[in-house]
Amino acid sequence: MKKVLLLLMIVIAVSCKNETKKEVKKENIIEVDKNYFPTELGKVFEKHGGINTWRKVQILSFNKGEEVHTVDLQSRRTVINTPKYSLGFNGKEVWLDEEVAGTYKGNSAFYYNLYFYFYAMPFVLADNGIIYEKIDALVFEGVKYPGYKISYKANVGNSSDDNYMIYYNSETYQMEWLKYTVTFNSKETSNKFNIIRYNKWKNVNGLILPSEITWYKKDENGLPTAPEESATKFTLPLISQVKLADSFFEKPKN
Template sequence: MKKILVLCVLIFMISCKNESKKEAEQSKVKTTIKESFPNELGEVFKKHGGIENWRKIQLLSFNKGEEVHTADLYSRKTVINSPKYSLGFDGKNVWLDEEVEGSFKGNPEFYYNLYFYFYAMPFVLADDGITYDKVPAISFDDIEYPGYKISYEANIGSSPEDYYIIYYHPNTYQMEWLAYTVTFNSKKPSEKYNIIRYNKWENTNGIVLPKEITWYKKDDNGNPTTPARPATEFTLPLLSEVSLGASFFEKPQ
């Protein structure tokens, strides 16, 4: 089983930089970035470090509790390492490797990129195959947050029926809220949204990444009210312009 700390990832990246350009290239060029989006969302991306800077990044890593999440931003190959289990996506299949059977509670196919999407906001909303529609603002603490609904073209991702709504501060353009649907199991469109507040941010190499998010309850009008659960914290952010070889994302033998 893979058990790596972020420091090990750094060492591995440096050692792999000149190891195999061919292997690295094979793991890329799967996910493209949309070239145009509404001006307001352009300002949101700019507030968080800018699309051009984001495009330079090959590898993203962060910790959620004991889990170390590592993702290739182009192929979307992913590995999650923890003391009791590892799981990931090798570009074709989702895999799970447990120290003891039953250590991982959940569905690997649903979970492997769940927190990647939450963590890589707002930039994952600049992927290709996305449609943007302006929606009514939500209100919280006497501030009206404008929003854009994000929907996907057919056959984009494992749940193309999912919708996201990004809400941003009307003056600073910083992302403040994310509403989203979950259609992984039903495979049917839904208008039932969960909502997350992006409480804290941190600057990592010029890119502003979330440090803490909190799920909120909503009123009958869809406005957030009070926290629904304790905040989820992210630590040890890592962004690198160096990609990892395909073997890093494969299931351990």
């Protein structure tokens, strides 16, 4: 709780102060804020506020239910605070701090940045070490959503075999869908994709970030059919260009 209050105080102070692979050819590459992306994907980043705006942010925070996620965007150090436990990544190791041992039932090494990746779409798809490939459009209720497959060069991140497929509105360039694989446990490539629909967005100081996402069931062709469950909602988004102290991301000393 002390870490959450510290973050809020800093942000308030700042506010008061102010599938088929197709090679991406050279003629289809665009320069966006001194970064090079496929032309259409560059337009998606611009629609959501721009890579330059994103890379100026130091701290990103959001709530998922009772969880308060705080991330240093430059180092990807993370803290998740809840009423019963905290977990985080201090840049070297993942830690877990529980009021009562055994309270947290998940895999902290897998979970600490899971929802950050979903929340920070589409900007995390502009990280270093990424390979872009044009893919066939996703079709839902008769509408075609163009897309790109994102894969990673070897030894990039914890799960370099993960793949993402981003699909966007062909007229507005707003992100609409995400397919992704999970290879954290198996450490092997997978063709089994999960599908998320990005239902609602919110303007957070110039960045268009999700406020609601929904996992979808899929048919035998891998196309979305209907929601699997109720939407996951993100609330209380905060961004700051002021860094937090290194100690914020360390395991609390009891």
